[in-house]
Amino acid sequence: MTPYYYLGSLALIAIGIYIVIAKRNLIKIIIGLDIMDTGVNLLLISVGYVKGGTAPIENVPGPYVDPVPQALVLTAIVIGVSVMALALSIAIGIYKNTGTMELDELLEVKK
Amino acid sequence: MKRILAAVLAILIFIVFALAFAKIPFGEKMSTYPNYTEPLLNSTSNMSLPQHYLTYGKKETGATNMVTAIVVDYRGFDTLGEVTVLFLAATGVGSLMYVEDKQRRRVRKSNAVVETGSKLLFGFIILFGGYIFIHGHLTPGGGFPGGAVIASAFLLLYLAYPKFHANHKRLNVSESLAGLTYVIVGLLGLVLAGYFLYNFLPFGIPTYLFSAGVIPVIYTAIGVKVGSELTGIVDAMMGVRE
Numbered sequence: 001m002t003p004y005y006y007l008g009s010l011a012l013i014a015i016g017i018y019i020v021i022a023k024r025n026l027i028k029i030i031i032g033l034d035i036m037d038t039g040v041n042l043l044l045i046s047v048g049y050v051k052g053g054t055a056p057i058e059n060v061p062g063p064y065v066d067p068v069p070q071a072l073v074l075t076a077i078v079i080g081v082s083v084m085a086l087a088l089s090i091a092i093g094i095y096k097n098t099g100t101m102e103l104d105e106l107l108e109v110k111k
Numbered sequence: 112m113k114r115i116l117a118a119v120l121a122i123l124i125f126i127v128f129a130l131a132f133a134k135i136p137f138g139e140k141m142s143t144y145p146n147y148t149e150p151l152l153n154s155t156s157n158m159s160l161p162q163h164y165l166t167y168g169k170k171e172t173g174a175t176n177m178v179t180a181i182v183v184d185y186r187g188f189d190t191l192g193e194v195t196v197l198f199l200a201a202t203g204v205g206s207l208m209y210v211e212d213k214q215r216r217r218v219r220k221s222n223a224v225v226e227t228g229s230k231l232l233f234g235f236i237i238l239f240g241g242y243i244f245i246h247g248h249l250t251p252g253g254g255f256p257g258g259a260v261i262a263s264a265f266l267l268l269y270l271a272y273p274k275f276h277a278n279h280k281r282l283n284v285s286e287s288l289a290g291l292t293y294v295i296v297g298l299l300g301l302v303l304a305g306y307f308l309y310n311f312l313p314f315g316i317p318t319y320l321f322s323a324g325v326i327p328v329i330y331t332a333i334g335v336k337v338g339s340e341l342t343g344i345v346d347a348m349m350g351v352r353e
Contacts, residue, residue: 002129003137010132014125021117048161051138055251056177058169059318064177066161071181075193078255078337082200085344089207092348 005046012039026091026101030084037080044069044076173314173323174248182253183326187308190329191293194336198290201340208347221271229271236264244334248323254330258337265342269349277346282339289336296325296332 016036020029048066056067095101098109164177164185174180182190243250244257268275300309308325315322 002133005137006132006135007129010125010128013128014121017124018117018121021120022114046137047135049138056165057249057251058175058177059249064165067164067177067181068161070178071186071189074178074182074253074255075189078193079196082197085348086200086203086207089204089348093207 003046005049006043009039009042009046012036012042015039024103026094026103029103030087030091033087034080034084037076037083041073041076041080044073169317172310172326173317174326175317175323176248176250176253178251179248179253179326179330180323183247183329184308184310184324187297187329190333191297191308194290194293194333197337197340198286201286201343204344205347220273225271229267233264233268236267237261240264240334240338244330245327246320247330247334248326249318249320254333255337257330257334259341261334261338262341262345265338266345269345277342279343279346282343282346286336286339286343289332289339292332293329293336296329300325 013036016032016034016039019032019035023029023032048069050063050065053063053065054060056064056070091101094106098106100106100109164181168177168180168185169175172180172184174184240257240260240263242257243252243260244254247253247257265277297308300311301307303309303311310324310326312324312328314324317323321327
C-alpha cells in the first residue's frame with residue numbers, strides 16, 4: 001500500500017496536470033502549474049522522511065531526517081517562484097496587448 | 112469531452128506513479144540506501160551520502176544546520192545556479208513590465224490604521240529577515256527565506272502607500288554587489304585553497320554566531336540579493352499603468 005504522503009502529493013500533481021489541460025484561462029493554467037510544483041516539492045520531501053526523525057540541526061538530539069531532499073526542495077521552490085513571476089508578467093503583457101486571457105479567444109486573435 | 116480526457120489522463124498518471132511509489136520505502140532508516148561516497152572520499156565506513164553529511168557535516172563545514180551546509184558548502188554550485196535563475200527572472204520581469212514613466216495604477220488611499228501599522232511593522236519585519244539570514248548556519252532558514260521576508264516588508268509598504276516607490280538604482284546596486292560578493296568569495300576559495308567555493312575561513316566553535324567559515328558571509332549576500340530581487344519584481348509588477 002502506498003503511503004498517504006506519496007498519494008497526497010501525487011494527487012496534487014495529477015490535479016495540476018488536469019488544470020493545465022482542461023482550463024482555458026491563462027491565470028488558471030498558471031495556478032495549475034503552481035499546484036503541480038507544490039506536489040513535486042512535497043513528494044521530494046516525503047521521500048527523505050525517516051521514522052521518528054527530527055530536523056537535521058545538530059542542536060537537537062536523535063535520528064535526523066534526510067537533509068539532501070530538503071536542500072533540493074529549497075532550490076526547487078526558488079525556481080518555481082521565478083517561473084511563476086515570469087509567467088504572470090507574460091500573462092499581464094498578453095492581456096495588455098490583446099485584451100483577453102482566454103486561450104480560445106487568443107487563438108482567434110492570432111488568425 | 113476535453114475535460115473527461117484530461118481527467119482520465121490525470122488519473123492514469125496518478126495510478127502509474129502510485130504503483131511505482133508503492134515500492135519505495137517510506138520512513139526507513141537511511142542505511143538501506145546504496146553507498147555512493149566510498150570510492151569518492153576513500154572512507155572505510157559503509158555510509159550513504161546523507162549519513163555522511165549527518166555524521167561528518169559538523170566537522171567538515173562547522174555549521175550546525177545540515178541543510179545550510181549542503182546548500183552553501185557541499186553543493187554550492189546548485190545555489191549559484193539558483194541565484195542566477197532568480198536574477199534572470201527578475202531581469203525578465205523588469206524588461207517585460209517596462210514602462211516609460213512609472214505612474215502607479217490609481218489605488219484607493221488606505222486608511223490611517225493600515226498606514227501607521229505598516230510603518231510600525233516595517234522595521235520589525237526587516238529586522239526579522241536580517242536575523243533569519245544571518246543565523247542561517249545555526250537555525251532553520253537562511254538566505255532565501257530571509258530575503259523573501261525582507262521583500263514582504265517592502266510589499267507591505269507598496270500595498271499600504273499607493274505612492275510608495277523603491278529606488279530602482281539602489282536596488283540594482285545592492286543586488287549586483289551581493290551577487291558579486293558570492294562570486295568573489297568563491298574565487299577567493301579558488302585562489303587560497305584550489306577549489307571554487309572552498310570554505311577557507313576558520314570554522315570557529317559550532318553553535319556560535321561567528322562559525323562555519325564562509326557560510327554566513329555567502330548567506331548574507333544571498334539574503335540581500337534575494338530581498339532586492341523580489342522587491343524589484345514587486346516594483347515592476349506594481350508599476351503597470353491602467
